[in-house]
Amino acid sequence: MGFRHTPFFELLDAVQAGGCPLCRIVNRAVRRYLEATLYEFVNDAGMRHRVVQSQGFCAAHAALLRQMGDGLGVVLLHEQVLAGLSRGDLAAVLKAPAAPCPACATAAEWLDHSGGTLLASLDEPEITDYLNGRPAFCLSHLRWLARHARSRQQRKQFAEIARTTAEHLYTDALTFTNAANRSDPNRPDLTPEEKTVWLRILDFLSGSPA
Numbered sequence: 001m002g003f004r005h006t007p008f009f010e011l012l013d014a015v016q017a018g019g020c021p022l023c024r025i026v027n028r029a030v031r032r033y034l035e036a037t038l039y040e041f042v043n044d045a046g047m048r049h050r051v052v053q054s055q056g057f058c059a060a061h062a063a064l065l066r067q068m069g070d071g072l073g074v075v076l077l078h079e080q081v082l083a084g085l086s087r088g089d090l091a092a093v094l095k096a097p098a099a100p101c102p103a104c105a106t107a108a109e110w111l112d113h114s115g116g117t118l119l120a121s122l123d124e125p126e127i128t129d130y131l132n133g134r135p136a137f138c139l140s141h142l143r144w145l146a147r148h149a150r151s152r153q154q155r156k157q158f159a160e161i162a163r164t165t166a167e168h169l170y171t172d173a174l175t176f177t178n179a180a181n182r183s184d185p186n187r188p189d190l191t192p193e194e195k196t197v198w199l200r201i202l203d204f205l206s207g208s209p210a
């Protein structure tokens, strides 16, 4: 039995909150990271250097920065990269960034952390129950878990969860398209859950929104 510590209880909270628990933990950590960056680190030399290396943020994390609405923070964070690009020669302008988006790097660290906690807690009763029910992992995180699984049996369990989730979504997708067929007088009425299939498809294949 794994050691029940703070990361384990954070994982349990995420499991109980619904949606992909790993998306939830990673998204929350990234949001905190970007908030801290804007409010405390816009003038930090290390942070500015990181943004120069990555030439800004990826589109998904830039969307989060937009939501946060801190214009001055965004400007200060990006001044140096613009200075470099505007002063460099033409070949330098076309060169790909030397490092990934800093928020993506943070997301990867938190996935290692929370995914590792989950894999270490597979024999905890709450986690066992969750995995045996209808777990809401996104496909990308199921693949991560399968890749880092500690046994062939664990790997198979995550692959099976992925297939079963796809199967349920496919069934609901067929019902949804049938219900949308206005020329069919016997088209089924959708349950509230069936009506959300399009959102659940996006959550499964693309992950929960940040």
Ligand SMILES: [Zn+2]
Pocket: 020, 021, 022, 023, 024, 137, 138, 139, 140, 141, 207, 208
């Ligand atoms: Zn996920």
Ligand SMILES: [Zn+2]
Pocket: 057, 058, 059, 060, 061, 101, 102, 103, 104, 105
């Ligand atoms: Zn990113």
